[in-house]
Amino acid sequence: METAVQRASSKPSTGYGIIDCDVHQHLNSYEELKPYMPRVWWDRLKEYNGTFPSLVWRSIPLTRRDASPEEGKIPGSDPEFAKKHFLDKHNISKAILTGSLLTLSTHPNPDYAAAIATAFNDYTFDKWISSDDRWRASIVVATQDPLLAAKEIDRLGSHPKACQVVVTPSSSQPYGQRWFYPIFEACVRNNLPIALHSGGEGEGINTPPISAVGQPTTNLERHNILPIHQMSQLNSIVCEGVFERFPTLKVVCVEGGLAWLPHLMWRMDKNYIAMRKEVPWLKRKPSEYIIDHYRFTTQPIEEPENFDEMIQMLKFMKAEKTVLFASDYPHWDFDDPKFVLHKLPEEMRRRVAYENAAELYQLNDIHS
Amino acid sequence: METAVQRASSKPSTGYGIIDCDVHQHLNSYEELKPYMPRVWWDRLKEYNGTFPSLVWRSIPLTRRDASPEEGKIPGSDPEFAKKHFLDKHNISKAILTGSLLTLSTHPNPDYAAAIATAFNDYTFDKWISSDDRWRASIVVATQDPLLAAKEIDRLGSHPKACQVVVTPSSSQPYGQRWFYPIFEACVRNNLPIALHSGGEGEGINTPPISAVGQPTTNLERHNILPIHQMSQLNSIVCEGVFERFPTLKVVCVEGGLAWLPHLMWRMDKNYIAMRKEVPWLKRKPSEYIIDHYRFTTQPIEEPENFDEMIQMLKFMKAEKTVLFASDYPHWDFDDPKFVLHKLPEEMRRRVAYENAAELYQLNDIHS
Numbered sequence: 001m002e003t004a005v006q007r008a009s010s011k012p013s014t015g016y017g018i019i020d021c022d023v024h025q026h027l028n029s030y031e032e033l034k035p036y037m038p039r040v041w042w043d044r045l046k047e048y049n050g051t052f053p054s055l056v057w058r059s060i061p062l063t064r065r066d067a068s069p070e071e072g073k074i075p076g077s078d079p080e081f082a083k084k085h086f087l088d089k090h091n092i093s094k095a096i097l098t099g100s101l102l103t104l105s106t107h108p109n110p111d112y113a114a115a116i117a118t119a120f121n122d123y124t125f126d127k128w129i130s131s132d133d134r135w136r137a138s139i140v141v142a143t144q145d146p147l148l149a150a151k152e153i154d155r156l157g158s159h160p161k162a163c164q165v166v167v168t169p170s171s172s173q174p175y176g177q178r179w180f181y182p183i184f185e186a187c188v189r190n191n192l193p194i195a196l197h198s199g200g201e202g203e204g205i206n207t208p209p210i211s212a213v214g215q216p217t218t219n220l221e222r223h224n225i226l227p228i229h230q231m232s233q234l235n236s237i238v239c240e241g242v243f244e245r246f247p248t249l250k251v252v253c254v255e256g257g258l259a260w261l262p263h264l265m266w267r268m269d270k271n272y273i274a275m276r277k278e279v280p281w282l283k284r285k286p287s288e289y290i291i292d293h294y295r296f297t298t299q300p301i302e303e304p305e306n307f308d309e310m311i312q313m314l315k316f317m318k319a320e321k322t323v324l325f326a327s328d329y330p331h332w333d334f335d336d337p338k339f340v341l342h343k344l345p346e347e348m349r350r351r352v353a354y355e356n357a358a359e360l361y362q363l364n365d366i367h368s
Numbered sequence: 369m370e371t372a373v374q375r376a377s378s379k380p381s382t383g384y385g386i387i388d389c390d391v392h393q394h395l396n397s398y399e400e401l402k403p404y405m406p407r408v409w410w411d412r413l414k415e416y417n418g419t420f421p422s423l424v425w426r427s428i429p430l431t432r433r434d435a436s437p438e439e440g441k442i443p444g445s446d447p448e449f450a451k452k453h454f455l456d457k458h459n460i461s462k463a464i465l466t467g468s469l470l471t472l473s474t475h476p477n478p479d480y481a482a483a484i485a486t487a488f489n490d491y492t493f494d495k496w497i498s499s500d501d502r503w504r505a506s507i508v509v510a511t512q513d514p515l516l517a518a519k520e521i522d523r524l525g526s527h528p529k530a531c532q533v534v535v536t537p538s539s540s541q542p543y544g545q546r547w548f549y550p551i552f553e554a555c556v557r558n559n560l561p562i563a564l565h566s567g568g569e570g571e572g573i574n575t576p577p578i579s580a581v582g583q584p585t586t587n588l589e590r591h592n593i594l595p596i597h598q599m600s601q602l603n604s605i606v607c608e609g610v611f612e613r614f615p616t617l618k619v620v621c622v623e624g625g626l627a628w629l630p631h632l633m634w635r636m637d638k639n640y641i642a643m644r645k646e647v648p649w650l651k652r653k654p655s656e657y658i659i660d661h662y663r664f665t666t667q668p669i670e671e672p673e674n675f676d677e678m679i680q681m682l683k684f685m686k687a688e689k690t691v692l693f694a695s696d697y698p699h700w701d702f703d704d705p706k707f708v709l710h711k712l713p714e715e716m717r718r719r720v721a722y723e724n725a726a727e728l729y730q731l732n733d734i735h736s
Contacts, residue, residue, distance in 0.1 A: 174583075212600040216607075217544070217604070220607055227631075228580040239588055260628055260632075271591050303634060304634045313630070316672070
């Protein structure tokens with residue numbers, strides 16, 4: 001395990017660390033979870049492609065070929081390779097592992113989904129977290145049964161390397177509604193933010209289709225419209241008063257885009273003036289809850305022809321407070337930290353590269 | 369009927385006319401349609417609240433009380449009153465009537481829905497269009513049966529006061545998909561743009577819920593998230609190559625918000641680079657189709673605390689070409705032209721107030 005001094009030497013030339021808030025560990029096969037699961041589920045694990053809905057829209061590979069540790073192995077399946085190929089190469093100080101169970105919460109069986117979540121978390125701590133001090137874990141939970149999810153959060157929440165809970169933003173009932181509160185309660189009880197990582201939309205038991213007007217035709221069309229699930233969850237969470245009920249809760253929108261936020265904040269604030277009598281529990285404007293409680297990861301950052309327009313957009317959404325860097329390694333649309341961070345104005349860059357994440361995840365040691 | 373010279377005298381002090389692209393005519397009761405409908409449907413007309421899904425989220429009145437022509441009458445139900453109370457007062461040169469059948473296409477019976485559309489169109493030409501040269505009609509069609517809709521467009525499309533076709537953006541299958549093409553074909557054949565006017569989302573037979581993650585709780589939450597249906601239709605229409613198949617087609621997003629467009633254009637263009645092999649029919653970047661073929665009405669315009677941010681957003685979406693003024697008279701969230709237009713920079717204001725709409729709807733006589 002490296003020391004803080006050794007860590008300091010791997011800082012990039014910018015003079016501060018980078019916290020990467022979205023890095024994926026992948027199983028070579030679900031059978032890797034066998035040692036962490038009761039025997040009753042073993043038969044299902046063999047059915048790699050059968051156990052969870054697979055994305056029928058997929059038209060390009062999910063992962064970077066060069067992230068494969070060796071011929072025939074899944075990219076992102078080997079912590080040692082990922083350390084050299086990713087952490088060292090890009091001078092990453094801390095990397096938040098977000099898992100690879102994007103369709104977990106779309107499975108019809110709540111017990112099987114919960115057992116997979118538990119096994120995957122144990123696999124993560126066992127194989128990844130123990131291998132390097134730079135890794136941090138997200139606790140993966142299945143949303144089918146919020147009480148089982150809360151139990152899993154309580155089981156692992158006090159681990160010093162657990163830094164957040166992660167769920168999909170795909171659901172049949174918005175997360176601001178009461179059935180979901182046991183999960184928020186457990187997050188608050190364990191002092192953990194909750195991340196909504198895009199994935200699983202419109203599949204399995206999560207009935208609303210990917211697009212708001214029915215299923216799209218192509219993966220291009222699907223990927224373009226994914227942020228509407230993040231928008232819908234944010235809207236529900238804020239309007240239902242979740243941040244009044246859980247004043248210490250933080251929510252992270254991961255891989256859900258950024259540039260839609262100004263529009264939604266402005267619309268919510270305007271409508272709040274006319275319809276606030278419906279939501280007497282709100283004490284502030286919707287945008288104030290968002291700026292204080294919501295965080296957004298950069299990847300895949302929008303890229304207008306003139307990137308200055310994106311800088312403007314980041315200012316509209318107070319990126320110096322709300323935005324966290326993420327690369328999405330080892331996925332196909334990986335954002336190189338050099339590319340993204342070096343395009344930001346200096347003051348915003350430091351906040352996005354590490355300060356916002358260090359504050360959110362209490363990773364203050366990397367400042368030294 | 370007024371002459372062009374008389375019309376000129378009613379121009380506002382800005383020195384140019386205003387074309388209002390979203391004004392609603394309302395029935396006092398569905399029974400007003402009796403004279404225009406076969407007797408077989410008359411029984412249904414009595415059931416005013418029963419014939420079409422009513423918005424269970426509604427928490428505030430739909431219309432401005434002061435727009436009621438007299439005690440007990442529905443606001444927007446009397447063309448003579450609306451002329452004085454709205455057209456004259458706000459110096460409107462032309463007003464595009466968009467109807468009030470927002471849930472028409474959510475009805476389970478395609479023949480009844482089509483009969484209502486036909487009757488409503490006849491009512492509009494009979495009672496409204498004939499009453500003043502400033503009114504223009506949208507041809508209302510029901511989407512349940514695209515072939516019946518096309519027939520209705522052909523029946524009325526050559527009327528000199530018909531200026532577009534109007535449908536809801538709410539659907540169970542995205543409009544870029546093939547089943548909808550008879551409607552686009554009829555629009556092109558009759559040289560009419562098609563307007564997607566927000567309304568009817570998540571109701572009746574249109575199964576995707578209003579929010580992308582399930583039904584919202586309050587009207588505030590519902591109204592905040594309505595634009596995702598417009599985003600989804602735009603995404604489908606562009607990605608499916610509708611503008612390559614119908615190169616003269618124009619689409620108008622009415623009452624669907626504006627400030628989300630830069631985000632979606634940027635995301636679509638970025639994804640197109642990676643996934644263009646899925647859509648070989650596209651010959652240009654998605655944003656180029658949008659800027660050339662799509663138009664967006666202003667109301668309800670987003671209002672950040674600092675309106676300069678909205679001006680920036682309008683520049684990102686090339687408002688000088690793509691944005692049309694709309695007031696939404698006589699609805700509750702009416703935007704006063706003075707308020708909206710006077711906040712825009714002069715060059716953009718003239719384009720938004722009348723030039724963009726005059727070009728789109730070929731209303732060139734109002735320039736004089």
